[in-house]
Amino acid sequence: MIDLSNYELAWPVDLFVSEANHLTATDHNSWVSRAEWLLTEAFQGASACSDFQDLPATAPHSSYWSPRSDPPPWEQAPVVTQETWFRELAGRAKEVRHVTEPRPYWPQRQGKAAPNASAGSYSVAHAFARLIGEMHRNGYLAEHFGQECVDVYADLPDAAEVLERRLGIPLLWPLTPGEWDEDTFLGLVEVFHDLVSRPRDCWYHSYSQCGWHHREFHAGPARTLYRWQVNRLLASAGVQYRLADEGEDQGRLVAVTDDARADLVHRALAVADPDIKQRTTHAIALYRGRGASIEEKRSAIIVLAGVLEERRDLIRAELGKPDDGALFQIANRFEIRHRDASQQEDYDPAFLDWIFWWYLATVELTTTIALRQRVGE
Structure with a gap:
């Protein structure tokens, strides 16, 4: 078993595992040099790559055995090769600690270091x-x-x-x-x-x-x-x-949200229906874009309200008829979907934040319910 205590991972775990699995799945004659390059990139320092290089490429074989020689292969402990070591490292990558900032040194602890x-x-x-x-x-x-x-x-x-x-x-x-x-x-x-x-x-x-x-x-x-x-x-x-990890705005800067909302975005985008996914993706990109205007945020909510309107029968079946209307009453009465004199327009823009995440969570909930119903059929 590999001693992982001397290794520090400088990459996200899933990325290293993905690249390692890709490497071991390809029959390439230069896989060793590729593995060395990956280890050099993904780990802090040279320890992981050096340990890999010290291992034999293949296990030794012996066709003759006598009492004075080494025991036969079936009595020997399995030989760790570069391939078996590399596969074990990829399989246990979640156990490797990540690189962290060093603990404060003396001048920093004494308040004499330069600003952070x-x-x-x-x-x-x-x-x-x-x-x-x-x-x-x-x-x-x-x-x-x-x-x-x-x-x-x-x-x-x-x-x-x-x-x-x-x-x-x-x-x-x-x-x-x-x-x-x-x-x-x-x-x-x-x-x-x-x-x-x-x-x-x-x-x-x-x-x-x-x-x-x-x-x-x-x-x-x-x-x-x-x-x-x-x-x-x-x-x-x-x-x-932060740079968006997924969605229509992947790789573009979006406003920071908490982990729970980021997880909600991930779940809401994990939908099989391409039309619903495209509309949800567009709504998220509209809403969380850097410097998104009030109109863009309102438009994002309207897109989600349209998805929920199409799922009204499902919502009514799960929540009951008196409650399903509450979802749409907010959008209809607060100058979001329809704009006329009967609507309330004097409200804090923070209200848009609340209704957007509420609607997105409801879209995700209805997706989960619909999937559960299909599986149960």
């Missing part, structure tokens, strides 16, 4: 630039920015032009966080989400010390890792936005 580097918009922009620099060195931008090689003459894409075409702002590369305003910084956060792609393989070009070259790029794992890293960075700096 994660605090303030200035510092978070610089921390973001360092993160992009690290991903660039690891080949995550090579698919869009290209990579230099002494053996190949090619006009590489101009990284500044790549960014300008997307954001409309010139001269953003190399990154100069001290010159960004808030909109530029947050725009770059969203742009790089769409640019990153993980190289699943790399090789070292030794001629003239050319360096590491990367290949086999995949956007999905890179974007998952990017959202996880950037969201942790934004949270530590107290920024009230």
